[in-house]
Amino acid sequence: MRRIAPDRDGLLAILAEVFREHGYEGASLALIGQATGLGKGSLYHFFPGGKEEMAAAVIAHIDHWFETNVFAPLQDVQEPRAGISRMLQATDHYFRSGRRVCLVGAFALDDARDLFAKEIKTYFSRWVAHLAEALKRTGRGEAQAADLAEETVAAIQGALTLARAFDDTAVFSRALQRERARLAIG
Amino acid sequence: MRRIAPDRDGLLAILAEVFREHGYEGASLALIGQATGLGKGSLYHFFPGGKEEMAAAVIAHIDHWFETNVFAPLQDVQEPRAGISRMLQATDHYFRSGRRVCLVGAFALDDARDLFAKEIKTYFSRWVAHLAEALKRTGRGEAQAADLAEETVAAIQGALTLARAFDDTAVFSRALQRERARLAIG
DNA sequence: ACATCATTGTACCGTTCGGTACAATTCCCA
DNA sequence: TGGGAATTGTACCGAACGGTACAATGATGT
Numbered sequence: 001m002r003r004i005a006p007d008r009d010g011l012l013a014i015l016a017e018v019f020r021e022h023g024y025e026g027a028s029l030a031l032i033g034q035a036t037g038l039g040k041g042s043l044y045h046f047f048p049g050g051k052e053e054m055a056a057a058v059i060a061h062i063d064h065w066f067e068t069n070v071f072a073p074l075q076d077v078q079e080p081r082a083g084i085s086r087m088l089q090a091t092d093h094y095f096r097s098g099r100r101v102c103l104v105g106a107f108a109l110d111d112a113r114d115l116f117a118k119e120i121k122t123y124f125s126r127w128v129a130h131l132a133e134a135l136k137r138t139g140r141g142e143a144q145a146a147d148l149a150e151e152t153v154a155a156i157q158g159a160l161t162l163a164r165a166f167d168d169t170a171v172f173s174r175a176l177q178r179e180r181a182r183l184a185i186g
Numbered sequence: 187m188r189r190i191a192p193d194r195d196g197l198l199a200i201l202a203e204v205f206r207e208h209g210y211e212g213a214s215l216a217l218i219g220q221a222t223g224l225g226k227g228s229l230y231h232f233f234p235g236g237k238e239e240m241a242a243a244v245i246a247h248i249d250h251w252f253e254t255n256v257f258a259p260l261q262d263v264q265e266p267r268a269g270i271s272r273m274l275q276a277t278d279h280y281f282r283s284g285r286r287v288c289l290v291g292a293f294a295l296d297d298a299r300d301l302f303a304k305e306i307k308t309y310f311s312r313w314v315a316h317l318a319e320a321l322k323r324t325g326r327g328e329a330q331a332a333d334l335a336e337e338t339v340a341a342i343q344g345a346l347t348l349a350r351a352f353d354d355t356a357v358f359s360r361a362l363q364r365e366r367a368r369l370a371i372g
Numbered sequence: 373a374c375a376t377c378a379t380t381g382t383a384c385c386g387t388t389c390g391g392t393a394c395a396a397t398t399c400c401c402a
Numbered sequence: 403t404g405g406g407a408a409t410t411g412t413a414c415c416g417a418a419c420g421g422t423a424c425a426a427t428g429a430t431g432t
Contacts, residue, residue, distance in 0.1 A: 021297075022211075022296065022297050023209060023211060023295070023296035023297060025208075025209060025211040025212045026211040026296060026297040028388080028389070028390085029389075029390060029391085030388080030389085038410085039410060039411055039412080040390090040391080040392090040410095040411085040412090041394095041409075041410045041411055041412080042409065042410055042411090044391075044392080045408080045409060045410080046409095050390065050391065051390070051391095101295050104351075105295070105347045105351070106295045106296060108347055108350045108351040109209070109287050109291070109292045109295065109346075109347060109350060110208065110209035110212060110292060110296060111207075111208050111209060111212040113350065113351075117353070120351045121351055121352060121353070123351075124348060124351045124352065125352070147360070147364070150348070150357065150360065150361075151341070151361070151364055153344070153348065154341060154344035154345045154347070154348045154357075154361055155337070155340060155341055155344055156344065157343070157344035157347040157348060158339070158340035158341055158342065158343035158344025158345070158347070159340045159344070160295075161291045161294055161295060161340070161343040161344070161347070162310060162336070162339065162340045162343060164294045164295060164299065165290075165291070165294040165299075165306045165307055165309075165310045166307060166310065166311070167303070167307070171336065171340075174333070174336065175336075175337070175340055178333070178337055214418080214419065214420085215419080215420060215421085216418075216419085224380085225380060225381055225382080226380095226381085226382090226420090226421080226422090227379075227380045227381060227382080227424095228379065228380055228381090230421075230422080231378080231379065231380080232379095236420065236421065237420070237421095
């Protein structure tokens with residue numbers, strides 16, 4: 001191949017936004033073409049597998065982003081509390097305080113779940129597992145760490161739903177604040 | 187009119203299930219016709235407004251169901267704790283311990299939000315408000331009651347997302363158990 | 373039995389869907 | 403400056419979409 005696709009990251013970011021806004025079914029190729037400025041020719045050139053490949057690429061892209069920006073801080077062995085705090089900060093930033101929806105969470109609820117069940121499952125289970133590990137490092141027992149981790153991730157997802165329903169970012173901020181207190185972070 | 191529609195409740199229940207499983211966009215008339223056993227003729231006879239009217243009717247139906255089965259117990263003035271407990275029980279039953287998805291929550295995330303923004307908002311705000319009132323009756327202050335109520339509803343929604351992602355009802359049960367403890371119900 | 377209205381099946385409408393084919397263009401490197 | 407690959411626009415495909423029209427059928431009260 002002569003060169004890398006012109007701006008794959010930017011393209012994937014736009015695709016992600018379309019899928020977030022409209023869901024898997026609702027994200028038509030017309031909508032995607034309009035948002036990206038690319039015709040079908042280009043779209044199918046970059047993603048021969050069509051919409052499904054686009055969605056898969058977007059999920060993989062998000063997965064990678066979370067791995068390096070959200071999960072990585074949780075692996076700070078020296079200062080687990082600071083790591084958890086940075087995770088919450090990155091989460092708040094990524095979801096734009098609730099203005100943005102979690103694409104993986106949205107996919108989990110609609111038809112797309114069947115297509116991407118495995119990816120959805122690993123995305124959430126890694127989030128929970130990494131957080132539980134960090135909590136153990138703060139001195140909590142295995143069971144309590146697992147319980148707290150699951151609760152926190154669920155609280156984030158629920159807060160996204162409610163923030164969206166109320167069209168109010170304060171709902172999301174309050175939820176993060178509560179988790180911060182519950183996890184005994186500053 | 188000669189008589190009431192043959193079994194409107196049963197019909198709405200089936201419609202609700204289709205919308206829950208496939209989302210608003212994903213619930214095609216073909217799918218709906220197949221699930222209900224009704225042709226387009228009948229469907230458009232009962233819902234002249236088409237898909238949008240069907241979804242609106244389903245939301246209203248759910249709204250009514252929650253009002254009488256989930257919110258009503260919260261208005262028990264004598265025993266607010268027992269009322270909250272019954273609310274959680276009804277919630278667990280309705281969502282089939284997480285096997286079922288919240289249609290309103292799912293609509294809040296995808297395209298349907300724009301069509302039903304008002305209905306979605308009132309559904310959740312009534313849930314939160316009624317729960318907050320009940321919590322005040324247990325002796326909590328205004329602010330704490332509101333905070334706890336919002337947290338609980340968010341936790342339920344998040345647990346539904348996670349239970350669906352993990353395909354594991356235990357996630358939902360654990361979440362309800364946590365809220366039960368947090369709300370100081372037996 | 374009849375008139376009446378509720379209910380249904382079927383054929384059809386225009387539009388949009390995801391996807392394909394392919395020629396034209398653009399870009400890069402030798 | 404040319405050759406070849408990367409990229410793009412356009413036309414097109416069959417299928418499925420939501421929705422409409424309407425005649426046939428079913429039930430009901432008189």
